[in-house]
Amino acid sequence: MKHYGPTSTGEAGEAAAALVIDHLVPLAETWDSGASKWTKARRVAYAKYLTDPRHLVAVSARSNRSKADQDPATWMPPSPDATCRYTADWISVKRTWGLSIDQPEQDALTRPAASCPDQDIAYTPAA
Template identity: 60%
Template structure:
């Protein structure tokens, strides 16, 4: 489907970047033949229609007790592959419409980005967690280890997870879920096909208001296949 093609195109773009995704994809593709006998098998990719994916989401009451973004998810972007570019910079490089100039240890200047939340091309962006950190906490991340939460905050293995968007829309959205905030109408189906697989990949729950909103939105969207891979 068109949405799947868009995601795969972005995966290819990040592969050409030569950093984190190339290593991750190579590891996954060769793991079965090279891993020691005692290693766990890699998670299997799941593909199913959007309506079935929504039905698979666990439902639970959300609870923000104890949430502290910096303490629980880390106070800054990490540089997992130690190439000098942190998570924010990796996303900016991968999603640039006009590539920024890179100097020194990944200092970026210039460049432009297409903020699809509001269909604007911008030169100043925020990096949005499609499923916000506070929403993840409410939906089950409070029970994870801190290391897993930091990994969630910096996750680059799924190009749907982090988006370079206009500062205005990122700040309007804040930590709201789909029952509380949505991008412009023309891209809401796309937003849905990002939100749902992220929640499924990380085994995050939805509350009843969120589930109702997802179901109502999906009724106006193609019931196309979405793909996700559970994160171990």
């Protein structure tokens, strides 16, 4: 069985059959962060967005169940090595779609920032 390198949560050696595709920023979180005011077409565009690989990520089924629809205030990747990338990608996805970040989420995103000096937060607003 072929194994792949680290998943988006930093877990190494997951077999392809054990991986699932996950929205980095879960659909329920987008709803709470502003998508509830979007048109149906924009919500569908978010759900199926393939332009940026940070939106839909391969993770272990276990990690997907653990994260569920939580934001960084209540869930972070189990691997410290994945925290910088996850944090930057979360912010990039939120900014791409003009989604809000509440205070507990902001606090959780700010904590690891000091140890992530080389992490870029690049994005292009979605149409």
